[in-house]
Amino acid sequence: MSSNPSGGIKPKHQRLVLIIVALVALVGAGLLAAYALSNQASYFYVPADLVKAPPEQGRAIRLGGMVEKGSLKTRSDGITIDFIVGDGKARVPVRYTGITPDLFVEASGVVAEGRMEGQTFVADNLLAKHDENYVPRQMGDMTPEQAKQVVAETQ
Amino acid sequence: MHGFANPARFLRLARWMMPLLLVSGLLLSMGALLYGILVVPPDRLMGETVRIMFIHVPAAWLGMAGWSTIAIASIVELVWRHPLAAIAGRAAAVPGATFTAICLATGSIWARPTWGTWWVWDGRLTSFLVLLFLYFGYIALSGAAQRDMAGGGGGNRITAIFGLVGAINIPIINRSVVWWNSLHQPPSITAGKSAIDGTFLWPLLIAAIGFSLIFGGVVIARMRTLLADIQAEARLRRKAMA
Numbered sequence: 001m002s003s004n005p006s007g008g009i010k011p012k013h014q015r016l017v018l019i020i021v022a023l024v025a026l027v028g029a030g031l032l033a034a035y036a037l038s039n040q041a042s043y044f045y046v047p048a049d050l051v052k053a054p055p056e057q058g059r060a061i062r063l064g065g066m067v068e069k070g071s072l073k074t075r076s077d078g079i080t081i082d083f084i085v086g087d088g089k090a091r092v093p094v095r096y097t098g099i100t101p102d103l104f105v106e107a108s109g110v111v112a113e114g115r116m117e118g119q120t121f122v123a124d125n126l127l128a129k130h131d132e133n134y135v136p137r138q139m140g141d142m143t144p145e146q147a148k149q150v151v152a153e154t155q
Numbered sequence: 156m157h158g159f160a161n162p163a164r165f166l167r168l169a170r171w172m173m174p175l176l177l178v179s180g181l182l183l184s185m186g187a188l189l190y191g192i193l194v195v196p197p198d199r200l201m202g203e204t205v206r207i208m209f210i211h212v213p214a215a216w217l218g219m220a221g222w223s224t225i226a227i228a229s230i231v232e233l234v235w236r237h238p239l240a241a242i243a244g245r246a247a248a249v250p251g252a253t254f255t256a257i258c259l260a261t262g263s264i265w266a267r268p269t270w271g272t273w274w275v276w277d278g279r280l281t282s283f284l285v286l287l288f289l290y291f292g293y294i295a296l297s298g299a300a301q302r303d304m305a306g307g308g309g310g311n312r313i314t315a316i317f318g319l320v321g322a323i324n325i326p327i328i329n330r331s332v333v334w335w336n337s338l339h340q341p342p343s344i345t346a347g348k349s350a351i352d353g354t355f356l357w358p359l360l361i362a363a364i365g366f367s368l369i370f371g372g373v374v375i376a377r378m379r380t381l382l383a384d385i386q387a388e389a390r391l392r393r394k395a396m397a
Binding site: 023034045111127131 | 271350351355
Protein backbone atom coordinates (compact mmCIF):
# COMPACT_ATOMS: atom_id res chain seq x y z
CA MET A 1 0.00 0.00 0.00
CA SER A 2 2.87 2.36 0.79
CA SER A 3 4.77 1.90 -2.48
CA ASN A 4 3.02 3.13 -5.58
CA PRO A 5 5.04 2.48 -8.75
CA SER A 6 2.75 4.44 -11.06
CA GLY A 7 3.53 7.64 -9.15
CA GLY A 8 -0.14 8.50 -8.64
CA ILE A 9 -1.82 9.48 -5.39
CA LYS A 10 -1.51 6.96 -2.61
CA PRO A 11 -4.85 5.31 -1.79
CA LYS A 12 -4.44 6.45 1.79
CA HIS A 13 -4.28 10.08 0.70
CA GLN A 14 -7.13 9.60 -1.71
CA ARG A 15 -9.30 8.36 1.14
CA LEU A 16 -8.19 11.25 3.32
CA VAL A 17 -9.23 13.79 0.68
CA LEU A 18 -12.52 11.95 0.17
CA ILE A 19 -13.26 12.01 3.90
CA ILE A 20 -12.45 15.73 4.15
CA VAL A 21 -14.75 16.52 1.22
CA ALA A 22 -17.49 14.37 2.77
CA LEU A 23 -17.06 16.09 6.14
CA VAL A 24 -17.28 19.56 4.59
CA ALA A 25 -20.46 18.54 2.75
CA LEU A 26 -21.87 17.04 5.93
CA VAL A 27 -21.18 20.11 8.06
CA GLY A 28 -22.59 22.34 5.31
CA ALA A 29 -25.78 20.26 5.17
CA GLY A 30 -26.07 20.35 8.95
CA LEU A 31 -25.64 24.10 9.10
CA LEU A 32 -28.19 24.64 6.33
CA ALA A 33 -30.69 22.40 8.11
CA ALA A 34 -30.11 24.20 11.40
CA TYR A 35 -30.52 27.55 9.67
CA ALA A 36 -33.76 26.44 8.03
CA LEU A 37 -34.99 25.22 11.41
CA SER A 38 -34.02 28.41 13.19
CA ASN A 39 -37.61 29.55 13.67
CA GLN A 40 -39.45 26.25 13.96
CA ALA A 41 -37.00 24.73 16.43
CA SER A 42 -37.34 27.55 18.93
CA TYR A 43 -39.18 26.40 22.00
CA PHE A 44 -40.99 29.67 22.62
CA TYR A 45 -41.67 33.14 21.29
CA VAL A 46 -40.15 36.16 22.98
CA PRO A 47 -42.38 39.21 23.57
CA ALA A 48 -40.76 41.04 20.65
CA ASP A 49 -41.91 38.24 18.30
CA LEU A 50 -45.50 38.52 19.53
CA VAL A 51 -45.54 42.28 19.06
CA LYS A 52 -43.86 42.16 15.65
CA ALA A 53 -46.04 39.39 14.19
CA PRO A 54 -49.05 38.78 16.45
CA PRO A 55 -50.17 35.12 16.31
CA GLU A 56 -53.81 34.18 15.79
CA GLN A 57 -56.03 34.66 18.78
CA GLY A 58 -56.52 31.39 20.61
CA ARG A 59 -53.71 29.45 18.90
CA ALA A 60 -51.64 27.47 21.41
CA ILE A 61 -48.17 29.01 21.72
CA ARG A 62 -45.40 29.44 24.28
CA LEU A 63 -44.13 32.76 25.50
CA GLY A 64 -40.75 33.10 27.18
CA GLY A 65 -39.01 36.02 28.84
CA MET A 66 -38.25 37.69 32.11
CA VAL A 67 -40.92 38.36 34.73
CA GLU A 68 -40.78 42.10 35.11
CA LYS A 69 -39.82 43.38 38.55
CA GLY A 70 -42.78 44.73 40.50
CA SER A 71 -45.35 43.48 38.00
CA LEU A 72 -46.42 40.31 39.82
CA LYS A 73 -49.86 40.69 41.45
CA THR A 74 -52.14 38.11 42.98
CA ARG A 75 -55.89 38.60 42.48
CA SER A 76 -58.39 38.38 45.33
CA ASP A 77 -59.20 34.71 44.54
CA GLY A 78 -55.65 33.91 45.69
CA ILE A 79 -54.66 31.64 42.80
CA THR A 80 -54.89 33.91 39.78
CA ILE A 81 -51.81 36.00 39.13
CA ASP A 82 -51.03 38.78 36.69
CA PHE A 83 -47.54 39.68 35.61
CA ILE A 84 -45.66 41.18 32.70
CA VAL A 85 -43.17 39.22 30.60
CA GLY A 86 -40.54 41.36 28.92
CA ASP A 87 -37.41 40.84 26.86
CA GLY A 88 -36.02 44.36 26.92
CA LYS A 89 -37.75 45.23 23.63
CA ALA A 90 -41.40 44.47 24.26
CA ARG A 91 -43.72 43.63 27.16
CA VAL A 92 -46.69 41.27 27.22
CA PRO A 93 -49.16 41.04 30.12
CA VAL A 94 -49.81 37.46 31.27
CA ARG A 95 -52.62 35.96 33.35
CA TYR A 96 -52.30 32.57 35.00
CA THR A 97 -54.49 30.55 37.35
CA GLY A 98 -52.85 27.71 39.26
CA ILE A 99 -49.80 26.69 41.22
CA THR A 100 -46.53 28.29 40.18
CA PRO A 101 -43.19 26.42 40.15
CA ASP A 102 -40.82 27.13 43.07
CA LEU A 103 -38.39 29.06 40.93
CA PHE A 104 -41.04 31.36 39.56
CA VAL A 105 -40.09 34.77 40.99
CA GLU A 106 -39.86 38.30 39.73
CA ALA A 107 -36.83 39.19 37.63
CA SER A 108 -36.25 35.57 36.60
CA GLY A 109 -37.04 33.66 33.45
CA VAL A 110 -40.36 32.01 32.68
CA VAL A 111 -41.89 30.06 29.81
CA ALA A 112 -45.70 30.25 29.71
CA GLU A 113 -47.85 27.87 27.65
CA GLY A 114 -51.17 29.33 26.55
CA ARG A 115 -52.75 31.67 24.02
CA MET A 116 -53.32 35.30 23.23
CA GLU A 117 -56.71 36.65 24.25
CA GLY A 118 -56.91 40.24 23.17
CA GLN A 119 -53.71 41.90 24.32
CA THR A 120 -53.27 39.50 27.24
CA PHE A 121 -51.49 36.15 27.17
CA VAL A 122 -53.57 33.61 29.08
CA ALA A 123 -51.33 30.82 30.39
CA ASP A 124 -52.41 27.25 31.16
CA ASN A 125 -49.02 26.26 32.47
CA LEU A 126 -45.90 27.99 33.72
CA LEU A 127 -42.36 26.64 33.49
CA ALA A 128 -39.59 28.38 35.38
CA LYS A 129 -36.51 28.96 33.26
CA HIS A 130 -33.29 28.75 35.17
CA ASP A 131 -30.47 30.95 33.89
CA GLU A 132 -26.82 29.99 33.55
CA ASN A 133 -25.80 31.53 36.89
CA TYR A 134 -25.05 29.29 39.83
CA VAL A 135 -24.65 31.23 43.08
CA PRO A 136 -24.54 29.74 46.59
CA ARG A 137 -26.98 30.92 49.20
CA GLN A 138 -24.34 32.69 51.27
CA MET A 139 -24.88 36.32 51.88
CA GLY A 140 -21.14 37.00 52.04
CA ASP A 141 -20.35 36.87 48.36
CA MET A 142 -23.63 38.25 47.05
CA THR A 143 -24.30 41.51 45.36
CA PRO A 144 -26.58 43.78 47.41
CA GLU A 145 -29.37 43.09 44.93
CA GLN A 146 -29.12 39.31 45.36
CA ALA A 147 -28.89 39.63 49.12
CA LYS A 148 -32.05 41.72 49.15
CA GLN A 149 -33.81 39.06 47.10
CA VAL A 150 -32.80 36.28 49.51
CA VAL A 151 -33.99 38.36 52.46
CA ALA A 152 -37.29 38.88 50.68
CA GLU A 153 -37.56 35.17 49.96
CA THR A 154 -36.97 34.04 53.52
CA GLN A 155 -39.41 36.48 55.06
CA MET B 156 0.55 5.78 15.12
CA HIS B 157 1.12 2.41 13.55
CA GLY B 158 3.33 1.56 16.48
CA PHE B 159 0.13 0.52 18.22
CA ALA B 160 -1.17 -1.37 15.20
CA ASN B 161 0.16 -4.47 16.85
CA PRO B 162 -2.52 -5.47 19.34
CA ALA B 163 0.09 -7.17 21.53
CA ARG B 164 1.78 -3.82 22.08
CA PHE B 165 -1.54 -2.14 22.86
CA LEU B 166 -2.46 -4.94 25.24
CA ARG B 167 0.81 -4.53 27.16
CA LEU B 168 0.04 -0.84 27.58
CA ALA B 169 -3.62 -1.49 28.42
CA ARG B 170 -2.77 -3.96 31.16
CA TRP B 171 -1.46 -1.27 33.51
CA MET B 172 -3.39 1.70 32.08
CA MET B 173 -6.80 0.20 32.75
CA PRO B 174 -6.57 -0.28 36.56
CA LEU B 175 -4.72 3.03 36.89
CA LEU B 176 -7.46 4.97 35.06
CA LEU B 177 -10.33 3.17 36.77
CA VAL B 178 -9.00 3.49 40.32
CA SER B 179 -7.91 7.14 40.02
CA GLY B 180 -11.17 7.99 38.23
CA LEU B 181 -13.30 6.33 40.90
CA LEU B 182 -11.37 8.05 43.71
CA LEU B 183 -11.63 11.49 42.10
CA SER B 184 -15.33 11.20 41.24
CA MET B 185 -16.28 9.75 44.63
CA GLY B 186 -14.38 12.56 46.33
CA ALA B 187 -15.94 15.26 44.18
CA LEU B 188 -19.45 13.82 44.52
CA LEU B 189 -19.18 13.41 48.30
CA TYR B 190 -17.87 16.96 48.57
CA GLY B 191 -20.70 18.11 46.33
CA ILE B 192 -23.33 16.39 48.47
CA LEU B 193 -21.96 17.12 51.95
CA VAL B 194 -19.99 20.36 51.79
CA VAL B 195 -21.23 22.54 48.94
CA PRO B 196 -23.90 25.06 50.03
CA PRO B 197 -27.32 25.08 48.35
CA ASP B 198 -27.92 27.36 45.39
CA ARG B 199 -29.62 30.71 45.81
CA LEU B 200 -32.66 29.69 43.75
CA MET B 201 -32.45 25.97 43.10
CA GLY B 202 -31.58 25.04 46.67
CA GLU B 203 -30.40 21.46 47.20
CA THR B 204 -31.19 20.31 43.67
CA VAL B 205 -28.09 22.13 42.43
CA ARG B 206 -26.09 19.08 43.56
CA ILE B 207 -27.46 17.05 40.64
CA MET B 208 -25.21 19.23 38.47
CA PHE B 209 -22.12 17.36 39.69
CA ILE B 210 -23.38 14.20 37.94
CA HIS B 211 -25.45 15.74 35.17
CA VAL B 212 -22.87 18.06 33.61
CA PRO B 213 -19.88 15.64 33.54
CA ALA B 214 -22.23 12.94 32.19
CA ALA B 215 -23.31 15.32 29.41
CA TRP B 216 -19.70 16.12 28.52
CA LEU B 217 -18.77 12.44 28.49
CA GLY B 218 -21.83 11.52 26.43
CA MET B 219 -20.62 13.96 23.79
CA ALA B 220 -16.96 12.99 24.22
CA GLY B 221 -18.00 9.38 23.62
CA TRP B 222 -19.37 10.22 20.20
CA SER B 223 -16.34 12.40 19.44
CA THR B 224 -14.19 9.33 20.18
CA ILE B 225 -16.36 7.33 17.78
CA ALA B 226 -15.98 10.06 15.11
CA ILE B 227 -12.17 10.15 15.42
CA ALA B 228 -11.98 6.35 15.41
CA SER B 229 -14.20 6.37 12.30
CA ILE B 230 -11.85 8.71 10.42
CA VAL B 231 -8.84 6.60 11.42
CA GLU B 232 -10.70 3.46 10.31
CA LEU B 233 -11.75 4.93 6.96
CA VAL B 234 -8.47 6.65 6.02
CA TRP B 235 -5.72 4.58 7.62
CA ARG B 236 -7.59 1.26 8.10
CA HIS B 237 -5.95 1.06 11.49
CA PRO B 238 -6.72 -2.37 12.97
CA LEU B 239 -7.60 -0.96 16.40
CA ALA B 240 -9.83 1.90 15.17
CA ALA B 241 -13.04 -0.09 14.70
CA ILE B 242 -12.47 -1.74 18.06
CA ALA B 243 -11.91 1.63 19.77
CA GLY B 244 -15.09 3.07 18.26
CA ARG B 245 -17.09 0.05 19.31
CA ALA B 246 -15.59 0.14 22.80
CA ALA B 247 -16.55 3.80 23.29
CA ALA B 248 -20.19 3.30 22.28
CA VAL B 249 -21.60 1.57 25.37
CA PRO B 250 -19.96 3.85 27.99
CA GLY B 251 -20.90 6.87 25.86
CA ALA B 252 -24.52 5.71 25.70
CA THR B 253 -24.51 5.06 29.44
CA PHE B 254 -23.30 8.59 30.24
CA THR B 255 -25.88 9.99 27.81
CA ALA B 256 -28.64 8.06 29.57
CA ILE B 257 -27.36 9.23 33.00
CA CYS B 258 -27.37 12.81 31.73
CA LEU B 259 -30.96 12.54 30.46
CA ALA B 260 -32.20 10.87 33.65
CA THR B 261 -30.53 13.28 36.07
CA GLY B 262 -31.57 16.25 33.95
CA SER B 263 -35.17 15.09 34.08
CA ILE B 264 -35.03 14.67 37.86
CA TRP B 265 -33.58 18.18 38.18
CA ALA B 266 -36.12 19.66 35.76
CA ARG B 267 -39.17 18.55 37.76
CA PRO B 268 -38.52 20.76 40.81
CA THR B 269 -36.70 23.51 38.89
CA TRP B 270 -38.73 24.04 35.72
CA GLY B 271 -41.90 22.33 36.88
CA THR B 272 -41.82 19.56 34.26
CA TRP B 273 -39.98 16.28 33.66
CA TRP B 274 -39.43 16.83 29.96
CA VAL B 275 -39.88 19.43 27.24
CA TRP B 276 -39.17 19.12 23.53
CA ASP B 277 -36.76 22.02 23.30
CA GLY B 278 -33.64 22.06 21.11
CA ARG B 279 -31.15 20.89 23.74
CA LEU B 280 -33.21 18.07 25.22
CA THR B 281 -34.36 16.78 21.84
CA SER B 282 -30.88 16.79 20.28
CA PHE B 283 -29.51 14.98 23.33
CA LEU B 284 -32.22 12.32 23.10
CA VAL B 285 -31.27 11.93 19.42
CA LEU B 286 -27.69 11.31 20.58
CA LEU B 287 -28.89 8.41 22.74
CA PHE B 288 -30.74 6.89 19.77
CA LEU B 289 -27.67 7.37 17.56
CA TYR B 290 -25.69 5.38 20.15
CA PHE B 291 -28.28 2.58 20.01
CA GLY B 292 -27.99 2.52 16.22
CA TYR B 293 -24.20 2.50 16.35
CA ILE B 294 -24.11 -0.30 18.93
CA ALA B 295 -26.45 -2.44 16.83
CA LEU B 296 -24.54 -1.72 13.62
CA SER B 297 -21.08 -2.36 15.09
CA GLY B 298 -22.34 -5.59 16.68
CA ALA B 299 -23.61 -6.77 13.30
CA ALA B 300 -20.30 -5.79 11.66
CA GLN B 301 -18.41 -7.76 14.30
CA ARG B 302 -20.46 -10.89 13.67
CA ASP B 303 -19.89 -10.44 9.94
CA MET B 304 -16.08 -10.35 10.22
CA ALA B 305 -15.81 -13.40 7.97
CA GLY B 306 -17.20 -11.28 5.13
CA GLY B 307 -14.22 -8.90 5.18
CA GLY B 308 -14.01 -5.49 6.83
CA GLY B 309 -16.93 -3.95 4.90
CA GLY B 310 -19.17 -3.89 7.96
CA ASN B 311 -16.58 -1.92 9.91
CA ARG B 312 -16.49 0.71 7.17
CA ILE B 313 -20.28 1.08 7.14
CA THR B 314 -20.21 1.46 10.93
CA ALA B 315 -17.48 4.11 10.61
CA ILE B 316 -19.51 6.08 8.06
CA PHE B 317 -22.48 5.99 10.43
CA GLY B 318 -20.22 7.19 13.25
CA LEU B 319 -19.00 10.07 11.10
CA VAL B 320 -22.46 11.14 9.90
CA GLY B 321 -23.80 10.99 13.46
CA ALA B 322 -21.07 13.38 14.58
CA ILE B 323 -23.01 16.26 13.01
CA ASN B 324 -25.28 16.06 16.07
CA ILE B 325 -22.44 17.07 18.43
CA PRO B 326 -22.12 20.72 17.29
CA ILE B 327 -25.92 20.88 17.09
CA ILE B 328 -26.19 19.82 20.76
CA ASN B 329 -23.52 22.34 21.68
CA ARG B 330 -25.13 25.24 19.82
CA SER B 331 -28.79 24.31 20.39
CA VAL B 332 -29.21 26.66 23.34
CA VAL B 333 -27.62 29.53 21.40
CA TRP B 334 -29.36 29.11 18.04
CA TRP B 335 -32.85 28.48 19.34
CA ASN B 336 -34.87 29.73 22.28
CA SER B 337 -34.83 26.83 24.69
CA LEU B 338 -35.94 26.09 28.21
CA HIS B 339 -32.51 24.64 28.94
CA GLN B 340 -30.14 27.36 30.15
CA PRO B 341 -27.36 28.61 27.85
CA PRO B 342 -23.80 27.41 28.52
CA SER B 343 -22.48 28.46 31.93
CA ILE B 344 -18.86 27.79 31.08
CA THR B 345 -17.56 29.47 27.95
CA ALA B 346 -13.98 30.11 26.87
CA GLY B 347 -12.25 31.45 29.96
CA LYS B 348 -15.44 32.54 31.74
CA SER B 349 -17.78 30.84 34.12
CA ALA B 350 -21.20 31.88 35.37
CA ILE B 351 -20.89 29.14 37.98
CA ASP B 352 -19.62 30.30 41.36
CA GLY B 353 -16.24 28.87 42.38
CA THR B 354 -17.83 26.86 45.21
CA PHE B 355 -19.74 24.84 42.62
CA LEU B 356 -17.19 25.01 39.83
CA TRP B 357 -14.26 23.20 41.45
CA PRO B 358 -16.07 20.02 42.51
CA LEU B 359 -17.73 20.06 39.07
CA LEU B 360 -14.41 20.15 37.22
CA ILE B 361 -12.87 17.47 39.47
CA ALA B 362 -15.93 15.25 38.98
CA ALA B 363 -15.55 15.80 35.21
CA ILE B 364 -11.89 14.70 35.33
CA GLY B 365 -12.85 11.66 37.42
CA PHE B 366 -15.68 10.69 35.03
CA SER B 367 -13.29 11.08 32.08
CA LEU B 368 -10.73 8.76 33.68
CA ILE B 369 -13.45 6.18 34.35
CA PHE B 370 -14.58 6.53 30.73
CA GLY B 371 -11.00 5.97 29.49
CA GLY B 372 -10.59 2.95 31.76
CA VAL B 373 -13.87 1.39 30.60
CA VAL B 374 -12.99 1.97 26.92
CA ILE B 375 -9.62 0.25 27.37
CA ALA B 376 -11.24 -2.60 29.30
CA ARG B 377 -13.78 -3.08 26.54
CA MET B 378 -11.08 -2.94 23.85
CA ARG B 379 -9.23 -5.74 25.64
CA THR B 380 -12.43 -7.78 25.81
CA LEU B 381 -13.24 -7.21 22.13
CA LEU B 382 -9.69 -8.15 21.10
CA ALA B 383 -9.89 -11.32 23.20
CA ASP B 384 -13.23 -12.12 21.57
CA ILE B 385 -11.77 -11.73 18.10
CA GLN B 386 -8.79 -13.92 18.98
CA ALA B 387 -11.01 -16.62 20.46
CA GLU B 388 -13.23 -16.60 17.40
CA ALA B 389 -10.27 -16.81 15.03
CA ARG B 390 -8.91 -19.73 17.03
CA LEU B 391 -12.26 -21.53 16.86
CA ARG B 392 -12.44 -20.93 13.12
CA ARG B 393 -8.94 -22.34 12.63
CA LYS B 394 -9.88 -25.39 14.67
CA ALA B 395 -13.04 -25.92 12.62
CA MET B 396 -10.96 -25.76 9.43
CA ALA B 397 -8.37 -28.25 10.62
